[in-house]
Amino acid sequence: MMMMMGRRQRLLCCFTIFTCVYLYTLVLALPTKPDGDHRLLRPGGEPFKIALFADLHFGEAAWTDWGPLQDVNSVRVMSTVLDHESPDFVIYLGDVVTANNIAIKNASLYWDQAISPTRARGIPWASVFGNHDDAAFEWPMEWFSGPGIPELRCSVANSSCSVGEEECSFRGTQRLELMKNEIVLSSLSYSQYGPKELWPSVSNYVLQVSSSNNPGSPVAVLYFLDSGGGSYPEVLSSAQAEWFQQKALEINPDTRVPELIFWHIPSRAYKKVAPRFGIHKPCVGSINKERVATQDAETGIMKLLAERVSVKAIFVGHNHGLDWCCPYEKLWLCFARHTGYGGYGNWTRGARIVEITQKPFSIKSWIRMEDGSVRSELVLSP
Numbered sequence: 572m573m574m575m576m577g578r579r580q581r582l583l584c585c586f587t588i589f590t591c592v593y594l595y596t597l598v599l600a601l602p603t604k605p606d607g608d609h610r611l612l613r614p615g616g617e618p619f620k621i622a623l624f625a626d627l628h629f630g631e632a633a634w635t636d637w638g639p640l641q642d643v644n645s646v647r648v649m650s651t652v653l654d655h656e657s658p659d660f661v662i663y664l665g666d667v668v669t670a671n672n673i674a675i676k677n678a679s680l681y682w683d684q685a686i687s688p689t690r691a692r693g694i695p696w697a698s699v700f701g702n703h704d705d706a707a708f709e710w711p712m713e714w715f716s717g718p719g720i721p722e723l724r725c726s727v728a729n730s731s732c733s734v735g736e737e738e739c740s741f742r743g744t745q746r747l748e749l750m751k752n753e754i755v756l757s758s759l760s761y762s763q764y765g766p767k768e769l770w771p772s773v774s775n776y777v778l779q780v781s782s783s784n785n786p787g788s789p790v791a792v793l794y795f796l797d798s799g800g801g802s803y804p805e806v807l808s809s810a811q812a813e814w815f816q817q818k819a820l821e822i823n824p825d826t827r828v829p830e831l832i833f834w835h836i837p838s839r840a841y842k843k844v845a846p847r848f849g850i851h852k853p854c855v856g857s858i859n860k861e862r863v864a865t866q867d868a869e870t871g872i873m874k875l876l877a878e879r880v881s882v883k884a885i886f887v888g889h890n891h892g893l894d895w896c897c898p899y900e901k902l903w904l905c906f907a908r909h910t911g912y913g914g915y916g917n918w919t920r921g922a923r924i925v926e927i928t929q930k931p932f933s934i935k936s937w938i939r940m941e942d943g944s945v946r947s948e949l950v951l952s953p
Contacts, residue, residue, distance in 0.1 A: 609761070609763075609776070609777065609778055609779065610778070610779045610780075610781050610786065610789075611659070611660060611695070611761070611778055611779065611780045611781070611793075612781055612782070612783045612786060613659060613780060613781070613782055613783065613790070614782075614783055615782050615783050615784035615785075616782075616784070616929070616930070618926050618927060618928040618929075619659050619660070619780050619790065619791070619926070619927045619928075620656060620657070620658040620659050620660070620924060620925070620926045620927075621658055621659070621660045621661070621662060621924070621925040621926075621927075622652055622653065622656055622658040622660075622661045622662070622922050622923075622924055622939075623661075623662050623664050623833075623886060623888075623907040623908075623910075623922055623923040623924070623925065624649055624652075624661060624662070624663050624664065624685075624689075624907075624910045624911075624922055625664040625665065625666070625835075625888030625889075625906075625907035625908065625909060625910050625911075625922075625923075626664075626665070626666045626701070626888045626889070626891055626907075626909050626910060626911050626913075626914050627645050627649075627663070627666065627667050627668070627685045627910055627911030627913060628641075628645075628666055628667075628668065628669045628703065628911045628912075628913025628914040629642050629645065629667060629668045629669070629681040629682070629684055629685045629911070629913060630642070630668045630669050630670070630672055630673040630678065630681035630913075631669040631672050631913035631914065632672055633672055633673055633674070633681075634674070634721050638672070638913075641911070641912035641913045642681070642684060642685075642912070642913070644912035644920075645685070645910065645911040645912045645913060645920075646684070646687065646688055647941070648910055648911070648912070648920045648921070648922070648941045649688040649689070649910065649922070650688045651939075651941055651942075651943060652910075652921070652922045652924075652939045652941075653688060653689065653692055653694065655939055655943055656924055656939055658694060658924070659694070659695075660694065660695055660696065660697070660761075661689045661694055661695075661696040661697075662696065662697055662698070662699075662795075662833055662886075663685070663686070663696060663697070663698035663699070664698075664699060664701075664833060664835060664886065664887070664888040664907050665698075665699050665700055665701025665702075665704065665798070665834070665835025665836075665888050665889065666701035666702065666703045666704060666835065666888060666889070666911075666914065667681075667682055667685045667686075667698060667701070667704055668681045668682055668685065668703065668704055669703050669706075669913055669914070670703055670704055670705050670706045670707075670708070670743050670744065670801065671703060671706040671707060671708055671709040671743075672708075672709070673708070673743070673744075674708060674739040674741050675739065676739075676742065676744070677744055677748070677752070678704075678705075678743070678744040678749065679744065679748070679749060679752035679753070679756075682749055682752070682753060683752075683756065685911075686753070686757065686760075689759075690757060690759055693759070694759070695759045695760070695761055696759065696760060696761065696762075697760070697761040697762045697776075697778060697793075697795060698750075698753065698760075698762045698774065699774040699795050699796065699797060699798075699833055699834055699835055700746055700749075700773060700774045700797050700798075700800075700801070700835065701798075701800060701801075701835035701836070701888065701889065702798075702799070702800020702801050702805055702835065702836060702889070703800070703801060704746065704749060704801055705743055705744060705745050705746045705749065705801040705802045706743065706800075706801040706802070707743050707801075707802070708741040708742070708743055710741075743802075745802060746771065746773040746774070746797075746801075746802065747764065747770075747773060750762060750763075750764055750773055750774065751764075761778055762774065762776070763776035763795075764776075765797065766814060768810065768814075769797075769808070769810055769811055769814060771802060771803045772796075772797040772799060772803075772807075772808060772810075772811060773797050774795055774796070774797040775795065775796055775797055775811060775814060776795050777792060777793065777794055777795070777818055777822060778792075778793045778795070779791070779792050779793070779822070780792075780793065780927060782929060789822075789823075789828050790828070790829075790927060790929045791828060791829050791830070791831060791927050791934075792819075792822055792823055792828050792829070792830045792831070792881075793830075793831050793833065794815060794818070794819075794830060794831070794832045794833070795833050795834070796811055796815070796832065796833070796834040796872075797811075797834065797835075798834040798835045798836040798866055798887075799836070799866070799867075800835070800836060804867050804868075805836050805866045805867045806866050806867050806868045806870065807834065807838070807866060807870060807872045808870055809870040809871055811872065812870060812871040812872040812875055815872065815875060815876075816875055819879065819881075823881060826879060826880050826881035827881070828881060829881055829883050829927075829932070829934065829952060830879070830881045830882045830883065831882075831883060831884055831885075831886070831925070831934070832876060832882060832884070832885040832886070833885075833886050833887075834885070834887055835887060835888050835889055836864070836865070836866050836887065836889045837863050837864070837865050837866070837887045837889060837890065837904075837906075838865060838866055838869060838872065838873050838885075838887075839865045839866065839869045839873070840869075840873045840877075840899050840904060841863045841865060841887070841897075841904050841906075842862075842863045842865055843899070844897040844898070844899050844904055845859075845862070845863050845893075845897070846859055846895060846897065850895050853897070853898050854895050854896065854897040854898075855895065855896050855947050855948075855949040856893070856894045856895025856896060856906070856947050857894055857895075857938065857946045857947050858892055858893060858894050858895075858918055859892075859893060859895055860892030860893070860916075860918065861890055861891075861892035861893060863890060863893065864889060864890055876902065877899070877900040877901065877902065880901060882901075882902050883902055883903065883934055883951055883952040884896070884902055884903040884904070884905055884925075884934065884936075884951045884952075885902065885903070885904050885905065886905045886906075886907060886923065886925070887904075887905070887906060887907070888906070888907045888909075890906060891909035891914055891915055891916040891918065892909075892916050892918060893906045894906050894907070894908045894909075894921075894923070894938060894947065895947075896936065896947075896949060896951070903951050905923065905936065905951075906923075907922065907923040908920070908921040908922055908923050908938050908940075909921075910922050919940055919941060919942070920940070920941045921938050921939055921940040921941055921946075922938070922939055923936060923937075923938055924936060924937050924938070924939055925951075932952070932953075933950060933952060933953055934950070934951040934952040935948070935949070935950050935951065936948070936949055936951055937949070
């Protein structure tokens, strides 16, 4: 057993060293994004394509042989999607890491690995938090059996990319720390801390998509919301709903510009429209293998979104066995596709693609699978 654990330890250490050298090289080569730049530009007349990577779960069972291999498989899935689609933007839709399996002081090492396929291709991205991203470390029950706790190697504190040794902390990495490390180390990141008055909810911010021919006139508005979980309850608070309402009135007062919403955990409205016994029209999708796991409470955000005619669709992750889109009131409720090999379920991996076209205006979506095939094409807004 000790010989096997030694091999695991060396494997993890070598993988960590390689990743850190690789990331350091990438960071030096990245272009600089101006501070406060919240506008995404698309070439004039060209569609704007977004890839959604959901539930990657990097760092799951990090102390085993199995865990690091799942991260390698997840990188392969993302690379396939990126090479087939060549998106203009990527959204990491929560549960980027499985923090409850990560013993090191700074889980940003695994977060960086998850971002690496996108960054290596020079594609900008944004992220929202899921319920596993800052969850407390969960001690595996097998560590309390005969073999005991395996010998672990952990990275140096206060560095998202280090190869030194120290005692493991098992304390987890909080949302603010993860977001800070992403923003500081990654000039292609459009993620933001969000208003302090909404903390502990962090990933709440807005991005506008504009044409390079007319940067001052947005084609679409993207809202990112933190649906909680991990270090605090799984909920979109009434304060977040009020913040959304204020931002929407400020940015898009006449509801002329189409709006898309992104968060991780489905609201209770998803359970209301969930198809039963397969997927039938008007819903569109290819897997419907589990019940919707919703937020703990509903505090008003869905009422605001349903009443706002400019909101075209909401996109979530969380449920690995669901990838459908269903109409709700005047908008669409969509799941992404389970992208990562971490996390539960053996369904084929993939990623939801969203394409925004200005003239004539349309929002289309489909699923790009890990084998390169395309499924579940639909029009979200003609």
